[in-house]
Structure formats: structure tokens, C-alpha cells
Amino acid sequence: MFWTLVGTILVHQFHYNWTVSLADAAVTQLDFTIAGYCLNVALRYLRPSGKNLLTVLAYSLSIAAIVTFAILPQMMPGALSYINGPSDYEAFLESSLYVRFVMAWMQLLFVAAISWMWYFLEEQQQGTKMKSDTEQLAREAELSQLRQQLQPHFLFNSLNSINALVVSQPELARKMIQQLSDFLRGTVKKDDRQLVSLEEEIRQLSLYLDIEKVRFGYRLRSDITADEPAKTCVLPPLLLQPIVENAIKFGLYDTIGEVTISIDASVEDRHLVIRVKNPFDPETSQPKGTGFGLNSISRRLYLIYFNNNLLQTTAENSIFTTTIKIPQL
Numbered sequence: 001m002f003w004t005l006v007g008t009i010l011v012h013q014f015h016y017n018w019t020v021s022l023a024d025a026a027v028t029q030l031d032f033t034i035a036g037y038c039l040n041v042a043l044r045y046l047r048p049s050g051k052n053l054l055t056v057l058a059y060s061l062s063i064a065a066i067v068t069f070a071i072l073p074q075m076m077p078g079a080l081s082y083i084n085g086p087s088d089y090e091a092f093l094e095s096s097l098y099v100r101f102v103m104a105w106m107q108l109l110f111v112a113a114i115s116w117m118w119y120f121l122e123e124q125q126q127g128t129k130m131k132s133d134t135e136q137l138a139r140e141a142e143l144s145q146l147r148q149q150l151q152p153h154f155l156f157n158s159l160n161s162i163n164a165l166v167v168s169q170p171e172l173a174r175k176m177i178q179q180l181s182d183f184l185r186g187t188v189k190k191d192d193r194q195l196v197s198l199e200e201e202i203r204q205l206s207l208y209l210d211i212e213k214v215r216f217g218y219r220l221r222s223d224i225t226a227d228e229p230a231k232t233c234v235l236p237p238l239l240l241q242p243i244v245e246n247a248i249k250f251g252l253y254d255t256i257g258e259v260t261i262s263i264d265a266s267v268e269d270r271h272l273v274i275r276v277k278n279p280f281d282p283e284t285s286q287p288k289g290t291g292f293g294l295n296s297i298s299r300r301l302y303l304i305y306f307n308n309n310l311l312q313t314t315a316e317n318s319i320f321t322t323t324i325k326i327p328q329l
Contacts, residue, residue: 003107004029014092032104035067036111043115060112064105068097155184161215176214183207187238194304195234198226198265198272205240205263212248219258220248226265233265233272235326236304242293243276243322250320251278272326280320294322301326 007025012018039060158180165173186204202224209222244261251259262277294311301310305327312323 003032003103016092028100031067031070032107035063035104036108039063039108039111040115043112043119056112057109060108061105064101064108068101068104155180157215158211161211165214172214176211179207179211179214183211194236196237197231198233198235198274199231201235201237201240202226202231202263204238205244208241208244209261216248216252219252221258221260223260223262225263227267229267230265230272233267233326233328235272235274236300239297239300239324239326240274240276242297243324246293247276247278247320247322250280255279255281267328268325270328272328274324274326276322278320279318280315282318297324 004025007028008018008021011021011024016024042059043056158176162173162176162180165176183204186207206224209220213220213222240263244263247261251261259279263274264277265272265274267273294313298308298311301324302308307327310325314321314323
């Protein structure tokens, strides 16, 4: 529309009436627009680059020449041959041929530049999306691998305990098998879910603790507390079980007597804060915060939240504390 207006004014300057001027400019610009569309379609398959720049220039030059000569009356049917202009209008067309050719080529070069930029940005966006999708798939694969690596360790311990109970306490062995079945059924359902509520995570954790209590008997006690706001918070599934497993390992393996594992959850500064505490004997056990279980939790949190400071461990007054912070949106 802009170039049609410019063309109308230019033709009118040669003392042609507004009707002839507008018709000339409109038909000419329609011709150039069709040429620009053809060039744009061609560039979909011939993406401009440093290697084919000369090809694009030659292609645009050829199209400009074709559409320019197409408007002459000699080129039947001749795009402008039907305009009812003065007797000297045909001579005007021929004399303005060079100017029309330059205008056509300039507009086609503009179309080529815009198409070049558009396709370049499109390729950049596709490359960025592909990179992002690849990274997302890699994170999901690593998260899945971490979950799968945690399960066999716990499963082997449970099966060994069941094996020991089959002869001496068959009823207890059957109970443990049922509990193990319920626990594994819950883990399978959660594999494809990214986040669960703390209340649901605690229910799954209770199944795990019930199994461990069969193994350790009266020696293992648990104390789970969570305020009401914390229960509705969300966190990655099966996040607490490796932490509690680590607490049991360093709380019961090198100690005697009854041991209580405490889990406390609360909301602090838009974070779900969970603290898992277990006692230890400093003379016989040195709790470590670098075992596979805690390392896997730290890695999972980083892959999901991109923060390396969401898991912390402290050992003070014979109490080992593991603290995790889960951001809440």
C-alpha cells in the first residue's frame, strides 16, 4: 500500500490523471508483490547464507527483470496494456522501464533480507528448542537412573530379611512380603510423576519404615511430624526414603539399644523444609553426608531445581541432621 501510494504520486508528476496514476501504481505493485511472494517461497528451500549469496542475488535479479518486462504492452497480455491512458502512455512505460526494474529489484532484495532474517531466527529457535529438549530428556533419563539405582539396594536388604524370617517367623515374613509389595507398587506408580504432596510422600515413607521395623524390631522407632501447611506442599517422589535409609544405617548399625529416627516438616520462606535426625555413637561411627543415597538426592534436587544448596548435613551433640529445602511456587 505504501509503494502503491508512492507510485501513484510519481506517475501523477508526469501529468497523468489520478485514475491512470493509481491504476499504473496498483498493477505494478501487485506484479512486484507476486514476485516477492515467489522469492519468499523459493527461499524456504534455498536458505540464504554466505555460500549461496550470489545465487540469491542472481535469482532476485532474474525475477525483477521478468516482472518488469511483463508490464509492457509488447509482452502479451501485458499487465499495463489495458489501462486507458493518453496516447503517450505506452512511450512512458518504455521510458520508465529502467526505473521500474530498479524499484522491483530493490523491493525483492528487501524481501530477501527479511526472509533471510526470519529463517535465521527460526533456525535459531529450532536449535534452542532442540537443545532444550535434549537436555530435558537427559535430565529425565538421569533422574530415572537414579531412582532405579536406589531400589535394588533396599530390595536386596528386604529380601534377605524375609529369607531369614521364612523359617523362624513365617507369619512375620508374610507380613513383610505384603508390606514390600505395597511399597513397590507405590514406587512404580510414582515413577512417571514429577511431584507429589508431602502427605502422600509420608504415607509411602511409612510403608518403608514398617518394613525396616520388621528387620530391626524394637530397636527402630520413628517420629514423623508435619504442620498443616507443609502437608500440602509438593516435592519429588521417593525423596525421603534414601535419607531415612541413610539415617537408619548410621543410627542403628553401630549402636545398641533403641534408636528414634525423627522427621520434621515445616514451611519456611516459601520452602518446604524437612529435617531428618538420627543419633549416632561418635566413638564407633562417623556419619557421612557423602554416601550414594545422599549424593543421589542432591543430584536429583539439582536436576529439578538447578540449585546445589538444597541439601545440607550437620553432626552435633551425637545427632546427625539432614536438611532438605524444596522451593514452592
